[in-house]
Amino acid sequence: MEQNDTVGGRDSAWREQLRGAMPAKERTAIPRVEMPQLDGAYRVTCNEEVNQGLRPEMAVTEASRCLDCPNPTCVEGCPVGIDIPGFIKNIQRGNIAGAYAVLRRTSALPAVCGRVCPQERQCESRCIYNKMKKAPVAIGYLERFAADSAREAGVPAGEMPQSNGKKVAVVGSGPCALSFAGDMAARGFEVDVFEALHEIGGVLKYGIPEFRLPNSVVDAELDGLRAAGVRFHTDTVVGKTLSYERLLEMGFDGLFVASGAGLPRFMGIPGENLIGVMSSNEYLTRINLMGAGRPGSDTPVPAARRVAVVGGGNTAMDSVRTARRMGAEKAFIVYRRGEEEMPARVEEIHHAKEEGVEFMTLANPVEYVGDKTGRVTAMRVQRMELDEPDASGRRSPVPVDGAIDTIEVDLVIVSVGVSPNPLVPDSIEGLEVTSRGTLAVDENLRTSLPLVYAGGDIVRGGATVILAMGDGRKAAASMAESLLK
Amino acid sequence: MNRIIQKEQFSEKVVKLVVEAPEVAKARKPGHFVIVRCGSGGERIPLTIADADVAVGTVTLVVQNVGVSTAKICALEVGDSLTDLVGPLGRATDIGRRDGTVVCCGGGVGVAPLLPIIKAFKEAGNRVVSILAARNSQLIILEDEVRRYSDELIVMTDDGSAGAKGLVTDGLRRVLDGGDVAEVVAIGPAIMMKFVALLTKEYGIPTVCSLNTIMVDGTGMCGACRVNVGGRMRFVCVDGPEFDAHQVDFDEMMMRMKAYDAQK
Structure with missing residues (x-):
């Protein structure tokens, strides 16, 4: 290098x-x-x-x-x-x-x-x-x-380096995992990436929509990693299909866990389990990964006229813009703080507005209302105002007394963050977990098990693609140093 | 790709498939499920595991044709392949020695995932009474296999064409009245599990049910499978599929399972 x-x-x-x-x-x-x-x-x-x-x-x-x-x-x-x-x-x-x-x-x-x-x-x-x-x-x-x-121009992404005789396994195939895999392959490690879903790419495939990140771009990056010797395995849940012990038996010298954040958060308000209320992960996965709404796809997605997306992050923008493309006449963001406080990239907010997305800021859903078949028909929204800045440095929203509106909706997409997925932590004995459910790691991203490192959202709880990639690089450097000692 | 090496038609709408999946066969325990996908545009759907052969490297799936995806899977023949099969998923059944009889109630294709649980409870040294229920004799599956691992087998059909005439709860009430029941396991249609739970609650008998909700990824990521258990939101794929049947809000679950009925 x-x-x-x-x-x-x-x-x-x-x-x-x-x-x-x-x-x-x-x-x-x-x-x-x-x-x-x-x-x-x-x-x-x-x-x-x-x-x-x-x-x-x-x-x-x-x-x-x-x-x-x-x-x-x-x-x-x-x-x-x-x-x-x-x-x-x-x-x-x-x-x-x-x-x-x-x-x-x-x-x-x-x-x-x-x-x-x-x-x-x-x-x-x-x-x-x-x-x-x-x-x-x-x-x-x-x-x-x-x-x-x-x-x-066909510039080669890299070439197969000389093998150093060591073999590492990677859990997950999102940005953190891929960045780790690329760095380890460049150092001469044999790298096997295990992905639970049937497609490689993690959030780059199931989460971020085609109109923002075409799959062909992701696939080209994957081809670059393949050319560098990285092997990809779909349909494999580490901890379930292959236990930690089984991986050691298969000759892996180290394991890197980058399984992502996983569980979508809900708000715990009445009516959240009505039909037509779903997580942004579910909505985007149905459409991006499963191709719902496109010819030849067996996966259904609700046809909706009025779509509310709750949240102000990039995933919320991806969802609301996707809803417009899926034919929603009215697609709007419901966010409890102001537009200034939205965590989404500024460009995504601009693009959403250009596409006719409406923004209902300083508004927080308090209840969903359904018809007799259990389908959501309306949401009750509490109007908010901004108070003093909170721990995050953003001004915290407080309810305006008595200001509750009822808005007609036929699909609600909840995009208020994710919690760490317990799947991997639970199925590898001896992996220490923090009180937030994320994997506990030291400054070198090593977990409580000496051969296991972790990074990305399973450690951070929810961050950006590039921060996850930074973790992948850092973990690769420290694992390589320890394994080549 | 997971090749089908054996197929048996249980009834018009129900088939048994023995599918190559060596690592899943090794890792699976009673209570686990898999997610499968059939065809390049195929949906991801959860299926329970009825059996596994570690030596040959296969798992046995029992599939009921109830929609687009299950129809495609039921139409597969020996030599064809499932496009994807991933698992084993979910938490395994809590098997152990119980202080009294374990009663296993299976409705329809729910008997398939129940079989490994019956077997495991029996092998753990329990007295096992199994109750199989279906609309008619044609729809009773795996009767011989269940009989082999049960101390007593009761068959109930709605029309009396096999066993006794009546619902699963009629058979169960008789067993509960006989006393000495430590635990009930119920797997079948949601409505059946609901009524089993209502009955065992009367008797104060701990009851476990296994839920087969709509799922997409099956690994906790999407939340499509969420159910209300004791007032808490739980995900069937990672927190289940088994739950305390007395705590499950079956009415809400049945409502949610109709989400895509109009699009079928």
Whole structure:
């Protein structure tokens, strides 16, 4: 994983040349690129990816905005520490393979991260342009451009490294698991990934919709991992199909648990078990993984006219935008705080609005009402107002006395977070669990069992793709060190 | 892909399939279930495990044709394959020596998952009385196998075409009146389990039921299978499938199972 000439460090002659080629004043005068996107009215009629990606000339211009800072603070904002100026400057000089190689050094899934990372809160929030009161360099768009262009040009993702004779098993195949698998394979480990579902990719497949992250993009990243020697096994629940003891018997030297967050949370309010009230996990899984609503799929999904989605995160946005595409006339977000406080990526909120999604903020469901067959027909919503900031730093919502509205709905999607899935912790004896139900790990992500490491949502309880990937990298580094001692 | 190596037609709508699944065969215990998928556009549906052969590496599934997916599975022949089979899922039955008779009540295809439980309770040294119930004699399945592991077998049919005429609860009441019952296990249609639970509650006998709700992933992720047990929301796939029958809200469960009836 060392740097090579084709990629180049900041001191390379070509980097210096690029820095000198244009005065900073001229660079900073260039406006931030705008992502070409499909029209809102058109995209609710289909599942096509909303963001169309930058064209090469747009990417080069945007890349030239980057000042190639001596101490790039953007890198500190990235949970996996991608060499951001390194890949951006390679884009600027037209070396896609070089840009891709820089990305691959720290990320197994650059095409995914370029699409789903909350850049505005990570790398882009630390860009020097913010200090100049200007829009930051579009790092996420450029990452996606580099990864997509490399894929389209057939740049190989990696090659099979020399085996070190050790074998590791990975539980789950979401972003955390894949990033671990990629790093371990690069270090010469034999890697077997065990996935409970019938498709590889975890939340990238069942959760994030096609219009935000096409499956073909995920599949291409998986092919890259296969080329590096990673083996994938579907329909296998570690702890159930294969016990921990059985894995040791099969010759695995280490186990990495990245089984995800699992259990959807509900609010415990009356009527929540009515037909037509379901978790966002169920709704998105039916549609994204099972293809409900598409020809040839046996999986049903409720046909709904008025859809309420409860929550303000990315999963809530994915659900409400999916509902519009599934034909809902009215699809709206119900969120107990204000729009400012929503945890969703800003871009998702914009996109949702462009697609005709309505936002009912400062509103909290208190009851669902059904007809005599048990189908939900209405929800009762308590109006809220914002009080002082709470522990999370967000202003906490409090009910407005007597302000309760009844709203007609025929589908409610509950998207208020997830709890850790007890499946793996319960079925491997000796795995220590925290009071929140997550796996207990030390600073190296090692669990109470010396051969078992864990990361992602099963440790964090619910986070982003990139934080999960950061865990995968960290666990790979510490497990590799311990196994190769 | 899991190949079918044996098929038997139990009745017009019910088939027995012996399916290759070596790791599942090794790992499964009484009470577990699997999720299967048939065809590339196939739905994920839960099926109970009736038996397993570790040496050959197979599990036995009993499937009743009640909709699109089960119809596809019932139409599979020897040599065909299930596209996916994953398991064993859920928590295993709490088997052990009980202080008194264990009564196992099976309704319809519920007899299939009951069989390994009967066997295990018997092997744990219990006196086991089994009650099989169905609408008519044609729909009584696995009678010989159940008889082999039961100290006493009672067959009940709605029309009296086999065994005694009456419902499972009629047979059960007779056994309960005989005394010395430590535990009742009931597996069958929700309505049957509901009435078994109502009856055993009268007698104060601990009762376990196994729920077969709608599921998607079967690993706790979607919450489609949620049921109300003693006022708490529980997930059948990871918290069950067995629960204290006296605590289950069967009416709500039956309502929820009709969620997609209109789309069948």
